Amino acid sequence: MPRCPFGGPSVVHAQRMVLPPRLTGLLTVLAGWPRRAAALLCLVLAAVTALGSADGSASRHRSPVVVTTRPLGPGTVLTAADLVAVAWPDELLPTEAVPRLADVLGHTVAAAMTRGEPLTRARLLDTGLSAALKPGQVALTIGLTGGNQAAILRAGALVDLYAADSDALVGGSTLPADTPRLLGSNLRVLAVLPAAAGPAGTDGGPSLVIAADRSTAARFAGHPTGQFLASLVPPS
Secondary structure (H helix, E strand, C coil): CECCCCCCEECCCCCCCCCCCCEEEEEEEHHHEEEEEEEEHHHHHHHHEEEEEHHHHHHEEEEEEECCCCEEEEEEEECCEHHHHEEEEEEEEEEECCCCHHHCCCCCCCCCCCCECCHHHHHHHHHHHHHHHCCCCEEEEEEEHHHHHHHCCCCCCEEEECCHHHCCCCCCCCCCCCCCEEEEEEEEEEEEECCCHHHHHHHHCHHHEEEEEHHHHHHHHCCCCCEEEEEEEEEC
């Protein structure tokens, strides 16, 4: 131990540095920044990874489906101008969606469709109607005497159908004087088809596609005029 010049031992006391309170607070804040920066970086990386996974997942889980390019009415025969194939999310893909244009070109639409609507086989007159038939039933097309009848009819409705004598009708819309003959009752309408152009540009009445057993279908086939009156049956 060093000796004091005055004969006694020398004693050295360490002095602790005291910083101003403002500087102490600043150092405390700065000391925590590395941890905060690391946590923020981890959050950013996690978000980027999640977005990348979502995009990759969406691109991996899409399937081709045919959609309409314009509104289509019932009875429309499909052409390439009516349809386009697009990628559709699998989780939103309708049942029996059509994946290829070649599978439906030349087929007939059974019901009205909006622009951009996915095409399903149930929308096609041939495949959709076949699926709606019960065992022992057939689908047949009959003509109506006037367009005003089709205004109250929709696919799925039940109708009674009567034989119409076109010579006894006034303007094609009035019942004959005698009571018309009932040919079928509670028949299911599968589709309502618009009037088709007749000879010399004249339009005939609309047509119904109905489901019936074979004996009822034979009665309609044997009617001489091929024109019928439809009466809507209210739901029970």
